[in-house]
Amino acid sequence: MAKITYAEQSYECRNDESVLQCLTRHGVELSSSCHAGVCQTCMIKATTGTPPADAQKGLKPQLQQQGYFLACVCTPTEDLTVVNPDEDVMPQIAATVIDKTAFNDAMLRLRIKPETSIDYHPGQFVNIHRDDGLVRSYSIASQANDDYIELHIERLPEGRMSGWLHDEIAIGDKINIDGPHGECFYIDNKPDQNLLMVGTGSGLAPLWGIIQEALAKNHQGEIHLFHGSHSAQKLYLINELQQLADNHANFFYTPCISGPENKGFKAGRANELALSQFQILGGWRIFLCGHPDMVNDTKKKTFLAGASFNEIHADPFITQ
Amino acid sequence: MSESLYDRIGGEAAVNAAVDVFYRKVLADDRINMFFEGVDMEKQAAKQKGFLTFAFGGPHNYTGKDMREGHAHLVAKGLNDSHFDAVMENLGATLTELGVPADLIAEAAAIAESTRNDVLGK
Known part of the structure; x- marks a missing residue:
């Protein structure tokens, strides 16, 4: 029994x-x-x-x-x-900040080392807890075998957690996290499947992790990433992603700018550009990360374009 | 005892095959998709599965009271017979598309039809 x-x-x-x-x-x-x-x-x-x-x-x-x-x-x-x-409340774990590197004014790369290692897939998320009770979720960009967890922190207007992480937290400081959570990650059960990824802003963090994992596991199908923002200021890892596309015949990178200053980029919203390039998505696996309105809208549209509901993975973050 | 509709239609595998097709038809149908604006798609897909299992004569736990309570907020927004008819049409089209024989479709449609008054709060 x-x-x-x-x-x-x-x-x-x-x-x-x-x-x-x-x-x-x-x-x-x-x-x-x-x-x-x-x-x-x-x-x-x-x-x-x-x-x-x-x-x-x-x-x-x-x-x-x-x-x-x-x-x-x-x-x-x-x-x-x-x-x-x-x-599902997971125990909080203390983690030490071991690296803080600005991608640009808006985007920060934070690497933390938890005191007890946690078993995660890139693309899942952790919650950061501040002592005053403030909690925010951040997606994981690093690989399971890295000895740190990498998070990308977008500075949001009036963002209390993002402002604190950008301006006050320093290398050597300890923060509390719990996790991992979520089902937005790569699984190597269909190596020939095409993958469509759409991310806005720091929604690139999980996608960056998922792309690296898929390529490391020798994914054979095409991987298309559309990363978008209103202005070039919030696009990042541009050179690294272009490099990755140069080195892998099955990885395609389209940086998109929806605002007027779009020189050198694809003009338009990432999700709309992706859906106009790929109108039939039966058999595809879809990853959507970033602004909740974009994620929810695109979830529906990719489903209507034929993607199976079980093969749409989404990770909306809260914008506050 | 003859085999149940649920077994003849293909059981759980039939529900799994039908759910994406059916839900896609419903979301693409401008007569009814306004009722699905802003709903959580994950939760909704599970509900669609529950509905299809029920319509296929499968195991379920629904009561008329659940149907009434579950749709009352939609009735308040104007849910009426024309919308129910549209859902019935999508159900039939889904089963036809999946190659289900006409007599089984009729049985499933009759089960779904039996909820009309409860769903519409009549």
Whole structure:
């Protein structure tokens, strides 16, 4: 008989019952609907123990890898500690700032070294906690085997966290983070698949990490990156990305400027340029990172252009 | 006992095949897509799956009360029979596109149709 631990309480799961039935029998209410492993309403995450593969059918591979499963069709074969993803609070870890390099006036590269190493994929995000309770999410640009976590901090108007990180935090300082979170990362299950990536501003951070990982894993399909901003001031890593495109026949880089000062760049919004170049996206994998309006709009448009819902990954950041 | 509609239509695999096609049709349909403005697509896709499972005669936990409560905010925005008809049309077109035989489509349509009054709060 497997034991299910939820919110620090352990419950015996009978051999003939699902995790959902076990929790319900003990008075723990999870949202659920179809009870047949279809609607995904009861999706929860195992933080220890491995859920059976049958309970992960139909989930994005990125979620499967992180232990997500459907409670209604999970007959556990081993003890599981589970959390409701909406309430998944991860422990805070102290991390030391080891590098602070300005890409330009607006964009800062911050490298931090956590005291205990965390297992992440580039493209996932961490939350930074300031002592006064302010929390902001930042996507990870570094690779899993780097001995630091790289974040790109865009200075936002009135941005309390970004202003603090740009102006006050110094090398050697400690900050608290938790994570990793999110399912916006590369998985090498379809090496021939074409990838379309659209990012605005520091939405490049996760994409930079994902591109490096895909190329390191010898991805064979085409990888198209459209990075956009209103002005050239918020584009960065331009030379590095051009270099990468020169060195890899399957990587294509299009820097886009939507404002009037667009000399030397593609004129227009990154998402619109991407969608006009690629109008049929059936079979593609899509990564969308940056401004929430751009991300939500493009999610819908790429889906309507034929991309499968399970193959659209998005990482909107909050602009405040 | 004869095999259930859900088994004959192809079960979970049929739902998975249908959900993208159906949801894409709904979002592209100007008669009804205003009801989906600003909704979280992830959550909505899961709901579409739940609906298709239900229409395919699959396991579900819906009650008429859930249907009423779940759509009340849309009825307040003007959801009416013409919109319900549009969804029914998209459902039929989805199943036709996936090569489901006409008699099974009719069975699924009848199940979906049975929710009309609850969905529209009548």
